[in-house]
Amino acid sequence: MKSAEEFNRLLKKYLEGDTSEEENRFLEEWHRNEAELPFPPMSPTEKRETERKMWRQIRFGAVGERSLLFFKWSGWGAAAACLLVTVWWFWPDRLPVEESRAVAGTEHFEIRNTTGSDQEVRLADSTVVLLKPNSRITYDHRFNREKREIFLTGEAFFQVRRDETKPFVVHAGSLITEVLGTSFFIRNHPKQTTTEVSVASGKVSVYTETPGSKEKLNGMILTANQLIRYNRDTQHLAAGIVEQPVPRLSEDAPLPSLDFKSVPLGNVLDALTKHYGIEFFIADPRIRDCGINADLTGLPMFTQLELLCKSIDATYEQRGTVVFISGDGC
Structure with a gap:
């Protein structure tokens, strides 16, 4: 002993x-x-x-x-x-009566957010999970030894610590998200037919598997400001753009100015692509050289598009992860 x-x-x-x-x-x-x-x-x-x-x-x-x-x-x-089976989760500066709950077993751990606010969880690999209310994650007790794999029910934002030797894999029903190191959000509720993955930074591989099998059915690569929706009933994957795209910050290359003075539409859209990583396609070449006079600094991306289109009597349409600009000329 x-x-x-x-x-x-x-x-x-x-x-x-x-x-x-x-x-x-x-x-x-x-x-x-x-x-x-x-x-x-x-x-x-x-x-x-x-x-x-x-x-x-x-x-x-x-x-x-x-x-x-x-x-x-x-x-x-x-x-x-506090028992091995059920323990209460305590956070800095406060010791609430009812908080996120961690349940540990001999094979896996489960963390539940039973509060009414988001709760931060730091995993053994230093990955940070912002767990939404009424959500839970489950993972094997050998997490981060040979692989990093967790199961999500509900909603969570992941800031994944990069590790090229061990991809970080999240199971959300039949939808699987795999990354090396990036940040993304997953919404997966059992009572809803749609599972959604949206990317804040980096690249994310999203695919489906046949239950009980490792065969990948279909999948896509998502980058910042892109999302994917998976319908469990139809098993259909549909890519799109997040509701509020944010600029992609980079230390290597500063973002261009969004204050334009008689700048051709084509150049303006190139600047927006550098900001958001989203592709803009001009359907009619007659509007490519239309001059733009506008300060779009600090405005939401879709508000920027509305202002651009109104200034040259054009329209825009989102098709998957691409935005199409159409018009008769200026």
Whole structure:
């Protein structure tokens, strides 16, 4: 049997994600048989120190797989009463009665947001998940060892830590989203027939699989400001543009000015493409050289398009991820 000092050291390694497979099995076996394998006796000082370390891990960012595992130690008060099966999630600067809940099992972990506001979850690979109310994520207890794979029900925004050796995969029903490192939003509610993935930055591969099979049916590559909707009833994928496209910030190349003085429409649309990463197609070449006098700085993209079209008596139409501009000339 391990001494209290050895057990304390092992728990610290677990919270930091440094335990081996053998040590993980020991901790799981200890919990399953805690009646027969009682926790080693600890001095009051050792108990206070270990408890302090655990709470510090929870309250200040160690929100991954390791920090969700709590142990029942008699005589430990509120912290020790947290069981391996169900624990309450605590956030910095407040200790609510009802908060996001983390459920840990021997094979997987489940995190539920039972609050009325968004909750931030930091996974073991430093990926940040902004979990919406009434949503949950589930992942294997071996997350980030050989692969990064989670299952989502509800809505969540993901800021994925880049790791080219382990793609980050999110299952949302039959729709699968795979990335190396980027940010994106997924909406997947069981009572709704449509699952939606929208991209904030980087590239995202989205595809479907046959239930019970690894065969990919169809898929698309999405970039910033693009989205995809999947209808579970018809199994149809449809790409589009997010409702409020945002400029693509880059340290390498600053974005061009959107204050135009007698600039041809074609050049204006080229500037908008650099801003949003969206393709604009001029259906009638007669309007390509129409001069534009407008300051579009700070306006939403679709408002910018409306102003451009009104100034040259044209119209625009969104077809998938492309915007078509039509007109008779200026």
